[in-house]
Amino acid sequence: MPRPTVRYLQIADQIMEFVAAAPGTSDVRIPSERDLTEMYGAHRDTVRRALRHLRERRHIYTSKRGTFAYAPRSTPLQTAARDPRTTASTQLTYERMAHEIPELFGLEETCHTLVLRHRVFRDSATLVRCSTSYFAPSLLASVPRFKRLSRAGALSEPTTLRDINIWLLDAGVRPARPQIVRSRTTDPPDGWSWARTLVHDQHGRLLAVTDLGRLRDT
Secondary structure (H helix, E strand, O other), X not given: OOOOOOHHHHHHHHHHHHHHHOOOOOOEEXXXXXXXXXXXXXXXXXXXXXXXXXXXXXXXXXXXXXXXXXXXXXXXHHHHHOOOOEEEEEEEEEEEOOOXXXXXXXXXXXXXXXXXXXXXXXXXXXXXXXXXXXXXXXXXXXXXXXXXXXXXXXXXXXXXXXXXXXXXXXXXXXXXXOEEEEEEEOOOOOOEEEEEEEEEOOOOOEEEEEEEEEEXXX
């Protein structure tokens, strides 16, 4: 006979069902503790434990405006990676920034920083999606995981954008939604569409610059 689910875990699941049913693509505001106790007929301490459980697993976050759940986001790269005909690879390196990037971060000259590259191949040979993310050099000192990874020989562990987002949250940094600042399309036979996005923190400081590419008609 299966063991009954602990009450606070039941409430945590119900909160996430509430989030999943919310319309739109923005982060979802969670009702107050008082409202949740009335909604689910639970003790306030039980509700607090459920919220703490979700917060520890990075499903929700709390700001001055209240408590919110991260809205599920599906990017073109993630969609392509789910196609059974495709394979994906991710690589995190510590290298010199490309020539245009330092100016975006307000730097007078180029320097080294962490760079995350994601590639999606179709039929193991044709590159159909790619992204290159440059992270602000200032993060290397303020985010503990960035500081460790920037040391020589420390980039062997697999890393994704989700991992990096969690490291930023752990350091008190709240990334905002990406802002598209430039897009272009190349002519055949290249046939690629490109976009550049900027991600700022809660104070408006630039955190990352990402160049995204997509082979057209894919």
